[in-house]
Amino acid sequence: MDFNNLLLAKEEMVAVVTINRPKALNALNYETLMEMRACFAALQEDADVRVVIITGAGEKAFVAGADIAYMQNLAPSAGKAFGKLGHEVMRTIENFPKPVIAAINGFALGGGCELAISCDIRMASQNAKFGQPEVNLGIIPGFGGTQRLPRLVGKGIANELIFSGNIIDAAEACRIGLVNRVYAPDQLLPECRALATRIATRGPGAVRLCKEAINNGMEMDLARACTYEADLFAQCFSSLDQKEGMSAFLEKRAPNFQDK
Numbered sequence: 001m002d003f004n005n006l007l008l009a010k011e012e013m014v015a016v017v018t019i020n021r022p023k024a025l026n027a028l029n030y031e032t033l034m035e036m037r038a039c040f041a042a043l044q045e046d047a048d049v050r051v052v053i054i055t056g057a058g059e060k061a062f063v064a065g066a067d068i069a070y071m072q073n074l075a076p077s078a079g080k081a082f083g084k085l086g087h088e089v090m091r092t093i094e095n096f097p098k099p100v101i102a103a104i105n106g107f108a109l110g111g112g113c114e115l116a117i118s119c120d121i122r123m124a125s126q127n128a129k130f131g132q133p134e135v136n137l138g139i140i141p142g143f144g145g146t147q148r149l150p151r152l153v154g155k156g157i158a159n160e161l162i163f164s165g166n167i168i169d170a171a172e173a174c175r176i177g178l179v180n181r182v183y184a185p186d187q188l189l190p191e192c193r194a195l196a197t198r199i200a201t202r203g204p205g206a207v208r209l210c211k212e213a214i215n216n217g218m219e220m221d222l223a224r225a226c227t228y229e230a231d232l233f234a235q236c237f238s239s240l241d242q243k244e245g246m247s248a249f250l251e252k253r254a255p256n257f258q259d260k
């Protein structure tokens with residue numbers, strides 16, 4: 001599959017999607033979002049891929065936001081369509097039936113920060129910078145930032161970041177729970193790959209149900225969420241992978257999961 005603004009590489013059950021517009025610091029324009037939508041649709045069907053990593057091309061940026069040049073002269077109706085497409089891509093990633101890891105290798109601003117927080121796990125390089133600077137442009141975050149950021153880091157911290165447009169560094173992002181870990185720039189992708197490969201060897205159906213349980217359960221009250229978890233737990237016992245995982249443990253060998 002060929003794209004103008006994305007690179008796609010697959011190795012050992014892990015796909016790496018690289019947003020590839022380094023001259024514009026990988027800003028998300030309409031075409032890039034359409035390509036991301038198509039790319040994730042293809043990866044969903046690809047049985048050889050169990051985990052996806054998203055990163056940015058070059059050494060400076062993960063994604064420096066939605067494309068300001070593209071947005072500059074949009075009429076409200078076109079702005080609405082652009083926002084809807086951005087939301088659709090972020091939701092696709094959030095609900096993607098395989099884990100998605102953001103390898104944040106530089107600026108993650110505006111739509112870039114929103115892309116990162118739509119992923120399941122965020123890892124950053126020491127030079128990464130985060131923020132929702134939309135208010136500097138006379139707009140609000142438009143790809144889910146006002147909704148996902150408070151859910152991730154708490155309302156008070158999200159208010160401060162979104163109202164001020166302040167940019168924070170990777171250490172601060174780690175302190176507030178916006179990223180899980182911070183690595184030296186040359187270690188970021190190897191570390192993300194190592195984690196992705198480890199996840200890829202686990203029961204794929206079980207990992208998928210874990211993501212569903214966490215994402216959907218967090219939107220429910222605790223009692224309903226626990227009932228929901230119990231239903232998903234029961235569902236595992238109709239899978240061959242449950243038989244394989246438990247047999248392998250008792251036979252003291254590595255499991256060979258088939259996603260069945």
Ligand code: CAA
Nearest residue numbers: 023024025027064065066067068069109110111141142143
């Ligand atoms: N959109 C379009 N182009 C962008 C861009 C963006 N979000 N961010 C950077 N670029 C372009 C610059 O225009 C510049 O292009 P030229 O070389 O053609 O002039 C190139 O990338 C390099 O950028 P700078 O020269 O500005 O690099 P710098 O190192 O001096 O600054 C930066 C880096 C602080 C990230 C700065 O580029 C910047 O502030 N970018 C904008 C960040 C921003 O406001 N993002 C939010 C966008 S709005 C949004 O995302 C809405 C939403 O929620 C959906």
